[in-house]
Amino acid sequence: MLRFDKVTKTFGVNTAVDAASFIVDKPMMIGIIGRSGAGKSTLLRMLNRLTDTSSGEITFDGLNVTALHGAAKRSWQSQCAMIFQQFNLVPRMAVVSNVLHGTLNRRSTVATLFNLYPDEDIHRATNILERPAIAENAPHRPQALPGGTQQTAAMARAVTQAHRADP
Numbered sequence: 291m292l293r294f295d296k297v298t299k300t301f302g303v304n305t306a307v308d309a310a311s312f313i314v315d316k317p318m319m320i321g322i323i324g325r326s327g328a329g330k331s332t333l334l335r336m337l338n339r340l341t342d343t344s345s346g347e348i349t350f351d352g353l354n355v356t357a358l359h360g361a362a363k364r365s366w367q368s369q370c371a372m373i374f375q376q377f378n379l380v381p382r383m384a385v386v387s388n389v390l391h392g393t394l395n396r397r398s399t400v401a402t403l404f405n406l407y408p409d410e411d412i413h414r415a416t417n418i419l420e421r422p423a424i425a426e427n428a429p430h431r432p433q434a435l436p437g438g439t440q441q442t443a444a445m446a447r448a449v450t451q452a453h454r455a456d457p
Contacts, residue, residue: 291315297346299332306332338370339363371448379432385443386428389415392450418446
């Protein structure tokens with residue numbers, strides 16, 4: 291399923307990830323642990339192609355993720371959501387709008403510029419927020435919420451991003 295084969299990432303003379311190799315052969319929840327600066331986030335950023343590998347190969351179900359470019363890379367990224375340590379929520383927007391940003395990869399530039407969302411996406415975002423029971427915070431700005439609630443909103447955005455619209 292997922293394979294890292296001698297994946298390395300360097301930043302100048304510093305090596306963030308050094309020849310990481312592992313296989314996740316079936317769907318499962320895994321954890322990546324290590325001290326600060328050990329390369330955990332860099333490893334995930336290479337998987338979702340927010341940064342390129344310096345060497346090595348990442349494959350998923352036979353697809354060479356490290357070789358993707360253009361539309362194929364964007365398609366991969368739309369399926370590979372990431373929750374950042376800082377949550378990356380837009381503080382001046384309501385929680386529900388932040389969650390709806392997970393749909394930007396499926397929307398036109400014009401709709402994005404004018405903040406136009408189909409009713410179906412709004413209902414889906416609200417339903418996702420109801421799962422972790424934070425729907426009452428949907429109209430609030432993230433900066434007014436506790437950190438745990440902000441993190442839940444970031445997770446809801448990731449779920450929205452990874453949700454495949456029905457063709």
